[in-house]
Each structure stands twice: as structure tokens, then as C-alpha cells.
Amino acid sequence: MNVKPLSDRVLILPDAAEEKTAGGLIIPDTAKEKPLAGTVVAAGPGTSEVKMEVKEGDHVLYGKYAGTEIRIDGTDYLIMKQQDILAVI
DSSP: OOOOOOTTEEEEEEOOOOSBOTTSOBOOGGGOOOOSEEEEEEEOOOOSSOOOOOOTTOEEEEOTTOSEEEEETTEEEEEEEGGGEEEEO
16 A cells, blocks of 8 residues: 555554444444444654554544545545544454
8 A cells, every 4th residue: 555644644544344233134334333443554753742552453433524535446444633532453
């Protein structure tokens, strides 16, 4: 991948949305919720004020409306500031 986030930004590959409920019902595409977790694919170097605490390969949780959706080589990613990440799992 040729994408390198700048300053304190992080590129995340979101987890796949749930296909079935716990009871076994199939969820249609229109009713699926956006996943709130994903894997860090790339992280910027940070800034003089912000030290990068996440690294490539970390599984993270983020807010419902965090980040900007982008498509690279047919795959959907999120790019966001490190401060939008809530936790490392």
C-alpha cells in the first residue's frame, strides 16, 4: 500500500459488519450498522505535541462518526486523528 498518513493521523481497515443476529436472523444491507472497531493499517509519525500511541496491526475501537471514509484499490478504509480512537483492544 502506498498510503502514509501525515502527522497524527491513522489509516484503519474497519471490521466487517455483522451478517446475522445472535438469534440467527440475517441482517439486510440497509439495516447493518457501521462497525466501531478495526485494525490499524498505517500510522503517521506524530507531532512534537502528540506522541503516537497506536501502531500498525493494533485492533482499535473508535467513535460512531469518527474519521473520513476513503476507498483505496477497491477497499474501504477510515482515516482519522489518533485522538478519535477510544481504545486499543
